[in-house]
Amino acid sequence: MLALKQYQQRCLDELSAYLTQVHASGDPDTTFYQQKKRTYQPFIGDPSSPFVCFKVPTGGGKTLLASHSVVRAFDQYLTERDQCGLVLWLVPSDAILTQTLKNLRDRRHPYREVLDHAFDSRVIIMEKNEALAIKPSDISDNICIVVTTLASIRRENTEGLKVYAQNGALMEHFRRLRSSEHLIKEGTTVVQSLANVIRLHRPLVILDEGHNAQTELSIEILKNLLPSCILEYTATPDSLSNILIEVLAVELKLEEMVKIPINLKNVASWRSAVEESKEKRDALEKLAKKEEATRGGAYIRPILLLQTEMEQEKEGKVHVKKIIEFLTENLKVPREQIAIKTGKEDELAAHDDILSPHCPLRYIVTCNALKEGWDCSFAYVLVSASNVGTSRFVEQVIGRILRLPYTKRRKTDELNESYVYTSSRRFNEAAKKVEQALVGQGYSKQDIKRADEDYEPPYQAKRLATDEEIALPVLLLHGEPLEFRDLIPEEFTLEKPKNMTVFLQDLETRRTKIDITEEGVKRLEEQSEKLAHLFRMENEQTLVQWLSHRVQEEPIAFADVVKFTGGIVTALLKTHTLKALYASKFALMNLLGQKVKEQLNEEAERQFRKALKKGDVTASRKDGWRCPDVLTLLHPEEARLKRHLFDRYDALNEAEREDVAKPLSEHPEVVWWFRNPAKGEGLFIQGYHPTRFFPDFIARTKNGAWWILEYKGEQLVGSADSDYKEEIGKFWSEICGKKFHFHMVTEANAKTVLEKMCK
Known part of the structure; x- marks a missing residue:
């Protein structure tokens, strides 16, 4: 599959965090405020349905993000649907409709690859006229995506009327209705229409160029579709949009x-x-x-x-x-x-x-x-x-x-x-x-x-303080720049948890709100028939494959992941029915994913310390980081503080400014200092964690020493992240030599650290 860019991964992780919390609380409004500290505009059709926006400039890959978002929505929010259901993908024009249909139908296209990989190729793509003959099994056994324009489902035109008209081809959807409370009727008779099929299945709605759908008429149409969740993608959101995720042009x-x-x-x-x-x-x-x-x-x-x-x-x-x-x-x-x-x-x-x-x-x-x-x-x-x-x-x-x-x-x-x-x-x-x-x-x-x-x-900063070449060492493993994957040996294999009792207790705390008994699974009444049908299709092997695809990490062979997952599923089947495990598969997926990452990180740390002890971890300026003449910054501001290496720096918070940046600018021994960017062209230290560590500040003193400083607020002191960064930073300085210093700076020790720079 096409690898995601860092900003795309960030967007999807933010969406997952939001949907997971909404699924737990049932409150999209409060969850939105907690994450964004902004007022939420509830969806007028159903305030309990999340309605959030991705603000992404043109060229940022909105459609790829939308494809991944379908997966995240079914994994983190619509979990009770067992990765089956209806998606209504609304586009603004016929031209984009043609292009979107073509790409989603092409199994070699990145958009479709994402969906096929996540849903085991159980993906059906339809346009509106094809959906007029949609079968119940298209929705109950698959992810069924209907791609159309908002204009084509308006009652005001002939094509739109077909969506709301009686349609004998859709009769099967209405044979076993338990309730018709929310369906459109003529008198007391339910209209067997595509509109009612959509309302019956409460679709996930993808709004491409969602700003076009913020008119009163368009909102009314969306309301009538009874969506369970609406995800909007646009470069120019309307004032009513709930912007959950924003991508800056400079990130692109x-x-x-x-x-x-x-x-x-x-x-x-x-x-x-x-x-x-x-x-x-x-x-x-x-x-x-x-x-x-x-x-x-x-x-x-x-x-x-x-x-x-x-x-x-x-x-x-x-x-x-x-x-x-x-x-x-x-x-x-x-x-x-x-x-x-x-x-x-x-x-x-x-x-x-x-x-x-x-x-x-x-x-x-x-x-x-x-x-x-x-x-x-x-x-x-x-x-x-x-x-x-x-x-x-x-x-x-x-x-x-x-x-x-x-x-x-x-x-x-x-x-x-x-x-x-x-x-x-x-x-x-x-x-x-x-x-x-x-x-x-x-x-x-x-x-x-x-x-x-x-x-x-x-968004660019020019180097001013010196035109000398600035090079700082990076860590090497066996003479090559260290990468996380280099710390995982080929012979590494995943191990089944030694204490399955603890594993089971952890699983119980993660399960969705389902009542699992010896007789099987109790769910909402409207889900029971579909669940029984899916159980007839499931077996231990399909569950293992489903889980393995979702917890695999790049350095591990897929066969090893299958063996690991299969061993755990087999062990769980001694105390649980397959029905019970299947009903808890999302909780099981999350727990297994965590265990895989824990074992990877533990192995990487073990190999890193082993290599340190043997002297296989070294440092090199030749292969190291070189300070560019021009930097690209995400949140630039003019460098008003003296002696900064560039004419701009990334925005400083008040604590960083007062405790580190301002003292550095006034320090008698500092030749120049530098606010290191948190990504891109900045200095990084690779340790035994997958992500690179970008320290906050770099300073050069008159005696030729280099000072690398990482600032942490008092509330973060002693956290696992802070402890790791301090440890790996000290490893780096010790390996690089006496001229290279690393310090974790806090409000409490800032003065002491800066005094050391005078010696």
């Missing part, structure tokens, strides 16, 4: 997802704008070829998007034919390098793989057909061959040029940025429209580099 840059900044240049004549944009595209292709040939770069063929005023020919307007003629006749572009993509003409359809080295395309001419549902990371340059009247021209297509090819930063800086050319006599007005459009994609005007202005990215 740090994780090599997008091409920012956007270089903006205005040329008064549309012909000159097209010509200059072509020259830029040609220059980028030369750079890409040079990097591929000399620096091992991947294949890139930059594409120029040209937006016209009109599709049809009209006097005085810049239309598609006029652009094609200018490209081919004036600029001598071969016609086979150009594709037209308009509402009536689609030459892109003839090119199955635009990223292929065999594809000749370098220019795409459009009016507005590329606004949604089309992505190509090779698109680097956008030109508007018309006077910019509104921001809509860019908002429709600007997202198409933001994605970084292969989600990997190039060695040539120009290939990590994107380019927009406008043709307007009033550049400031044009720039304002572009800025407005960029904000509509979740970015800001600070992500634009204007040709008429000096540009300093607000």
Whole structure:
């Protein structure tokens, strides 16, 4: 499967924490406030249904996050559904509907791989018209995802009426109704409609570009569907959105997802704008070829998007034919390098793989057909061959040029940025429209580099205090930079818990609210028939496979995980029925996952200490961390304190500022100091935990010593995390030598530590 970026993993972990707590408390409002310290806007249909938002800029992988979120929702919140049920995936347009259906149906696509892996390939993808014949078993035995637009299920149009109309094909869903209280009726008769099937199964709702669904009419439609949970994904949330998770544009840059900044240049004549944009595209292709040939770069063929005023020919307007003629006749572009993509003409359809080295395309001419549902990371340059009247021209297509090819930063800086050319006599007005459009994609005007202005990215910091090369050692294991996986030997195997009584007690505290007796499982009445059906399909082997897939960690062979899980399940079957274990499988999954991680961490620590004792852990500046000239920061602020190495630093809290940063800036022996970023380009120390440790501060003193400082508030002193960081930091300083010092700084000892720097 496609590996998640750090920010994506963070997003999903935050969602899991929220849904787990809501499942336990039944209160999405209080849980939201506890986690975000903001007021929650309850869903008007059912206040007990979580309704939360992912705020993710364009290019941040919203659909991949949505696919993973379906898994998290069924694992952490809808656990009583035994990983079967209905998902309603609502998209804003027909173009995105086509693209989403195509990707979710493709078993090789990352979105579908996520779902198939989590649900053992029991995944059915339907569009709305197919759902008009949906069978009960499609929902009771699978994750059934119906993808449609919100507009297509409105009563106000003919297509929408089909959702609410009597439908004999759906009769089986209503044969054994225990209650019709919440179903739509005509008189006293339940309407056998798709709308009622949806209400009957209380779907998980995925809202793609959810800001489009915040109108009064759209909210009313959502309310009528009786969703059990609503997850919204958008770059520009509405004021009513409950933003649980927010991704910053700079995080996408740090994780090599997008091409920012956007270089903006205005040329008064549309012909000159097209010509200059072509020259830029040609220059980028030369750079890409040079990097591929000399620096091992991947294949890139930059594409120029040209937006016209009109599709049809009209006097005085810049239309598609006029652009094609200018490209081919004036600029001598071969016609086979150009594709037209308009509402009536689609030459892109003839090119199955635009990223292929065999594809000749370098220019795409459009009016507005590329606004949604089309992505190509090779698109680097956008030109508007018309006077910019509104921001809509860019908002429709600007997202198409933001994605970084292969989600990997190039060695040539120009290939990590994107380019927009406008043709307007009033550049400031044009720039304002572009800025407005960029904000509509979740970015800001600070992500634009204007040709008429000096540009300093607000999220970047420049080195000022010294231009000397700064290098600090990293730990090596057997002469190679230490990685966590290097601490797990090939012969490592998982061991069954020695005390199964304690294991069982732990399991009991984690189980869902199910009454397990000797006779089997008691559940809510409406679940009992479905549960019995699923039990007939289950056996010990399928339960072991299901658990093993979910608790596997990268360094461990899957066969070993199966053996470990199987041994525990076999032991549990001596005291529990298979029904009871199956009913508790989510609690069992969480407990087994914890045990696997504990054993991994214990083995890593054991091997680390063993290697230390034998002298196999060393340090090297040659292979170590080198301080860059420019840093990318998540929460930059101007460095107002003296002697800071860069002109900006990541935001400091009051305690960090008063106890460490300010004293360092005034310390007579400090040459310079540095607020180390918590990720990305900062100094890290790898120990025997999976995650890297990024200390808070680095200082250089006049005697040539290096001081690495980690600050902890008094409430964190003595925690397992603090103790580990202090231990691993001291290991690092001892191995590196006398000139390298590490200290854990607190409010209580800050003065003492700083006094040591005078010696």
